[in-house]
Amino acid sequence: MNTLSKIIIPLFVLIVIFHGLKKKVFIYDTFLEGAKEGLVTAFNIFPSIIAMVFAINIFLNSNILEVIFSVISPFLRVLKIPLEIIPMAFVRPISGTASLAIMNDIFSNFGPDSFVGRLASTIQGCTDTTIYVLALYFGRVKITKTRYALSTGLFADFIGIIASFIIVSIIFGTN
Amino acid sequence: MINKIWALFIGIGIIFTLLTGNIDELNNTILNSANSGVKMIMELIPIIVLWTGLMKIAEKSGLLQTISNFFRPFLKFLFPSLLKDSKALGYISSNIAANALGLGSAATPFGLKAMEEMQKENPQKDTASDAMITFLVLNTSGVTIIPTTVIALRMMYNSHNPEEIIVTAILATICSSIAGLTLDYLRRRKKK
Numbered sequence: 542m543n544t545l546s547k548i549i550i551p552l553f554v555l556i557v558i559f560h561g562l563k564k565k566v567f568i569y570d571t572f573l574e575g576a577k578e579g580l581v582t583a584f585n586i587f588p589s590i591i592a593m594v595f596a597i598n599i600f601l602n603s604n605i606l607e608v609i610f611s612v613i614s615p616f617l618r619v620l621k622i623p624l625e626i627i628p629m630a631f632v633r634p635i636s637g638t639a640s641l642a643i644m645n646d647i648f649s650n651f652g653p654d655s656f657v658g659r660l661a662s663t664i665q666g667c668t669d670t671t672i673y674v675l676a677l678y679f680g681r682v683k684i685t686k687t688r689y690a691l692s693t694g695l696f697a698d699f700i701g702i703i704a705s706f707i708i709v710s711i712i713f714g715t716n
Numbered sequence: 717m718i719n720k721i722w723a724l725f726i727g728i729g730i731i732f733t734l735l736t737g738n739i740d741e742l743n744n745t746i747l748n749s750a751n752s753g754v755k756m757i758m759e760l761i762p763i764i765v766l767w768t769g770l771m772k773i774a775e776k777s778g779l780l781q782t783i784s785n786f787f788r789p790f791l792k793f794l795f796p797s798l799l800k801d802s803k804a805l806g807y808i809s810s811n812i813a814a815n816a817l818g819l820g821s822a823a824t825p826f827g828l829k830a831m832e833e834m835q836k837e838n839p840q841k842d843t844a845s846d847a848m849i850t851f852l853v854l855n856t857s858g859v860t861i862i863p864t865t866v867i868a869l870r871m872m873y874n875s876h877n878p879e880e881i882i883v884t885a886i887l888a889t890i891c892s893s894i895a896g897l898t899l900d901y902l903r904r905r906k907k908k
Contacts, residue, residue: 550822557774564777575772579765582828587757594753595746596722599729602745604736635725645869653875659884662870666863666885667892671856674827676718678852679844681828682835685718686843689903690852697857697896704891708884 582681589680593673597635606631621715622706623657625650629664630702634671634695641665656715663705668698760824767825771810780806783813794854794897797846804833808851815855827855846904850897857889857896 561568606628614624629643644661651657671694679687733742774780784791784806791798791805798804807830814823830851838845863885870878 554770557770557777557779560779561773561777566773566776568773571773571776572769574769575775576765576769578772579768579825580761582768582825582832583757583761583764586760586828590757590760591750591753592722594756595749596725596729598745598749598752599733599742600725601729602741603729603732605728605732641865641869644866648869648873653870653873653878658870658875659881662863662866662881663884663888665866666881667857667888669856672721674856675852676721677824678827678831679718679848682831682838684835684842684844684848686840687718688844688849689900690844690849691721693849693853693896693899693903694856696899697853697892700895701857701888701892705884705888708887708891712884713880 586677586681589677593676597673601632601636601639623660625657626660626664629661633664633668634698635673637670637673640670656709656713659713660705660709663709664702667701667705671695671698763822764825764828767822768829771807771826771829775803775806780810784809787812794850795847798834799837802833802837804830804837804847807833811855827851849904850900853896853900854893857893 558568561571609631610624610627613627617624617627625647629640629647632643633640644665647657647661653659653662672691675687675691675694679685679690730742733739771780774783780803787809788805791808795805795808807826811823811826811830814826831848834845834847834851835841838848863882866881866885867878870881
């Protein structure tokens with residue numbers, strides 16, 4: 542599986558180039574034309590990235606999440622949900638780097654083959670930085686009325702987290 | 717939506733930090749976060765430029781069309797509102813494929829292109845179209861088949877079997893995608 546994901550990019554590049562040659566596309570000029578478009582895209586998302594990183598950093602550095610966890614932790618203990626996973630679940634929709642950092646902590650404290658370690662890996666694999674992606678993608682096409690996009694996306698993530706907990710418990714046990 | 721989230725993050729963050737002290741760090745955060753934003757975009761720009769360049773070749777040679785034809789039955793079912801020969805379908809397929817293989821950074825340029833193409837077919841330019849919402853739900857519920865970053869990190873910590881979480885991740889992804897798409901479908905229908 543791992544080698545497959547390693548050769549997929551080089552293989553894809555090779556196919557694109559040779560398919561272009563075969564269809565008599567002026568590949569070099571076309572590449573430059575597309576790259577120029579990409580530069581415009583990158584230029585356009587620049588402000589929304591700065592804006593989101595600004596707001597997310599202020600929020601994460603305020604330590605408010607830590608306070609929330611300490612309030613809800615007794616309830617989680619009753620439900621047998623490992624406490625260590627909660628910060629990751631909260632941070633995941635807004636920052637990929639921050640949630641990876643938390644997973645890193647979990648691995649170094651409990652090991653990747655512990656219940657929390659497997660749970661963190663599964664959650665990381667089946668969810669995404671929903672709020673960040675929405676801000677980036679809608680910002681690109683200047684859409685301000687997003688209707689039910691956010692709540693639906695977060696609902697899917699929430700189900701993913703619950704499902705991860707159940708599935709990891711069943712397949713690997715809770716040790 | 718973005719207005720509210722933005723105000724909420726900044727408002728809660730600043731007020732909470734002011735209440736609990738540590739104003740020095742707050743100042744640091746405010747002044748430095750633009751910096752980390754620039755760092756992030758600097759990592760993104762080369763990837764976006766490279767992939768939009770390559771994908772332009774794929775678009776002109778018809779390869780993109782071939783890819784989207786492959787996913788067509790599945791996409792037609794999910795995106796009934798898009799035009800039959802919409803270019804967006806090709807970019808949506810490429811985005812899903814890249815995401816599925818754990819190539820998150822390669823997926824972003826395709827996703828942005830897909831949004832641009834869908835915006836061309838969108839009658840109300842300031843409002844998200846049905847297709848956009850479905851695409852984002854599908855995208856963010858994480859159609860990852862090979863979570864490369866997670867596996868790499870597990871290897872780093874000497875996991876006995878770094879790949880063992882692929883199965884659980886796929887099963888959980890199926891649950892979250894189905895849940896997200898079902899809710900999306902119900903809400904789309906309710907509107908009409």
